[in-house]
Amino acid sequence: MSDLDQLYKETILAHNRNPHNYGKPEAWTHHAEGVNAMCGDLVQIYLSIEADRLKSVHYAGESCAISMASASMMTELSEGLSVSEWRLRFEQFKQLMNINNHDCTYEELGQANTLVTVKKFPSRIKSATLCWYAVDAAIRGLPTATTE
Amino acid sequence: MSDLDQLYKETILAHNRNPHNYGKPEAWTHHAEGVNAMCGDLVQIYLSIEADRLKSVHYAGESCAISMASASMMTELSEGLSVSEWRLRFEQFKQLMNINNHDCTYEELGQANTLVTVKKFPSRIKSATLCWYAVDAAIRGLPTATTE
Amino acid sequence: MLEEQFPGLRTKVHGKPLVYLDNAATAQRPQVVLDAINDYYQNHNANIHRGVHSLSESATELYEQARVSMAQLINAPSEKDLIFVRGCTEGVNLVAQTFVRERVKAGDEILISHLEHHSNIVPWQILCEQTGAVLKVIPMNQEGELVLDDLDQLINNKTCFMSVVHVSNSLGTINPIKELVKAAHDKGVPVLVDGAQAAPHIKVDVQDLNCDFYTVSGHKMYGPTGSGVLYGKTEHLAAMPPYHGGGEMISKVTFDSTTYNAVPAKFEAGTPNIAGGIGLGAAAEFLLSIGLDRIAARDQHLKAYTEAALNQVAGLRIIGNAAKKSPVFSFVIDGIHAHDIGTIIDHHGVAIRTGHHCTMPIFQYFNLAGTCRASLSFYNTEQDVDVLIESLNKAIAMFA
């Protein structure tokens, strides 16, 4: 498979076509916006946190396929986690996307591990991590996250 | 003679050693300062104008040999001229120093014609013309002249 | 062949020959520009305006000759009306912080247009915050053209200054600058024109436009990065306060008081980008030698060819269809985000830009996060356009 085909693997394209937990929910407790100024990715994150647990995680906005797929996968694997469990996943995802770590994957990240191929496209790493940073900002009560 | 020897001809060196009309006079009717910011030449011009005639022309200041010699020659040939006669000399001197005029000289400029060699050193032309611009400024009642 | 003079075009990208369609971001430079830079560093390497030694004299001559060439390119009445700047951004900021800041009062209006690049928006927002002035905007329509119907109200007795773009970097729209300047002048309002995208495409004549200021980025007109000029009318430049303080812009300094130098030195504090200025002069000479008429003709040919080709692509929509436009195409494709298109076609050697192109308000108007933008130069070929189309079709197939 060419690098390009790896980047736009079927899993990713499928999530992009049918994103999970997409759309602004009726109610939420936490919200943040994620902006990737350079390429124009913009992600809205809506969380319902109850008793320190992420009851629901939704996202909206217009983004590239990598960003959409990553957000779709992220919301799936985040739902139901406690905030501290989620933070651990975030750290693992950052490691997964760290250009200096070669091909490490984490069982807990499930399908999101397929995003490891993004590392071959350094300018796209921010597309994959944006939604995670936005959830982190929402949990902290910050209005926006950038991927800087 | 090398270009350099032509620039620092005996006439010029002599004027530099024994400048005529050098020093601040007791009295004057017009004064202006000439500044050549780049090289630090600074010339003070003192005129006594009576009935539209340059009765006396003095200069002071610290300048390079070209500037000193040019001022020394200029004061000599200016004294006694009417303002309009002086302006004519000024025009001639500007022509003499004009890099596009090849080797033209003007009888009326006398010894100052020796300064024609300065044209081979474009960065020094301003040294030669500074005192003339300062006299022009003094006549016009301006406090300073630059060679721009 | 003109394109052979551009060494940057011979690059390979992912093993494919580069198809460079990101000229509105920055152009490639012809060999003559690189030669001018190298010649300065190798044979005339000295500071300028400062030394009596020969090296410094010849460096100064080269630098000042570049000013003359740039004056000729934009038909300025004198090269002394040109200030060397880093680029358009510095040009706009300079005018905002000197000429305009001095004359603006709280409640005054600064008029820009909806087509502006951030560099002709943010400096005015900063100035408004500093002074209490108010930013006003000439609206645009669905074609990406300015709507001048209410110009008479927009330019009113509160209007202090107008700053407008000559050619839009996002949509290619060529604005009717002469008309805008006339309308502003009728009410006594001075005008700055952002010529970043005009200089590489159009014969710019600042005297004919009669604008008060005009600014140009060197790197977009085939010159070096970090170079550019700001043209200003003589009387404005003479009356304006200085911008940066430093060497060269003074004629006398004491701790008590300082006398400023004559224009343009007054605005050129410190050691400038000497190599950049000299290279810019070479770029101006290069453009003059080709002739802006020939470039404009080539532009129109490439524009027609590209427009027709893009319109053949399924699901592709061109944003911006001004009657007068330069060969710049913003477009979106159904179901594929611009960023993905950019990545995919880059793998086929095609360099375009994706995103908001530093003109977020334009895309807020169109309710888009961004577009793909293919911006062409005279050195681009029909074959370049064919490769673009092929690669777009591959992206579409991938997402189908």
Added chain:
Amino acid sequence: MLEEQFPGLRTKVHGKPLVYLDNAATAQRPQVVLDAINDYYQNHNANIHRGVHSLSESATELYEQARVSMAQLINAPSEKDLIFVRGCTEGVNLVAQTFVRERVKAGDEILISHLEHHSNIVPWQILCEQTGAVLKVIPMNQEGELVLDDLDQLINNKTCFMSVVHVSNSLGTINPIKELVKAAHDKGVPVLVDGAQAAPHIKVDVQDLNCDFYTVSGHKMYGPTGSGVLYGKTEHLAAMPPYHGGGEMISKVTFDSTTYNAVPAKFEAGTPNIAGGIGLGAAAEFLLSIGLDRIAARDQHLKAYTEAALNQVAGLRIIGNAAKKSPVFSFVIDGIHAHDIGTIIDHHGVAIRTGHHCTMPIFQYFNLAGTCRASLSFYNTEQDVDVLIESLNKAIAMFA
């Protein structure tokens, strides 16, 4: 041999081999710097921070790698504390118009020294005029050293900011920056250091100096013209208002409000001098590879040799005899104006600078209109000094 790496040194002047002793005005550049510039234009020619395409990515990487190299050169805690500027002049003006302008009130004092270059005087005079602040000056003595006896009064509760030169371009004096910074900080006064002449000669360690800001000109440290950096402490840069408005320094723009980007982008509006920045990185790597210790040792050797040689010339007087100085010699010769000396020795291939070297107040102190200045680099040789001395003697003979 190091000097062989500098193509500019192979120039002939009036048929004579160039003896370049005007390094304090601008340095020659090593081939590696020219190669870095050409490599960018030939193989990575694109705008930075803006495109998804590969060319733009590799250009961005080169540019950001240069920031890392510069951070290493001056031992900044992070490359994000470095803002690319045109040179020291822009660095000083930027700090004056953002950090200081925001905090200064009428009656406050700005403290500089008598040894400053115009670029560290005039920006403060302009700021004083804008705000009603007052300029104060640390005095100097006959040796050209700062007199610190009254520092305790000079830094008082009105003092808002201090800006001092690290190494004097006219006299070579190396100032006790660490001590000055400590004295200022003891009274809560932030400090900017003008490092234009320090970077090419001295191991600069901004963390050890503990200064708040430090600025460097690329062209004086063997880098390209139009390049340089301003270092600032993280917390200052984060809190400061932006400087230029434009592209890249924003994260979101609407006509109603604009959000600024993170540091350093916040201060880097518009397309920067990309080739210049990349070349500057190469210059930093070059200096690091030689080692500043070796350069300092070479400096001291050349300084001793030159000083002894100049002292043999009849009627020559060196101005500035600081205990700690870099190899810069200002001098006058009885009965010959500096300008004449400059012209004459240029005919023997020797390039020095004459005049006030953009430090008029220093020469007002010495009651001189100007001096000759020979400023040496590590690539100069004893033979260069011998040619200087010979040519000076010829000038003296001519005027005898």
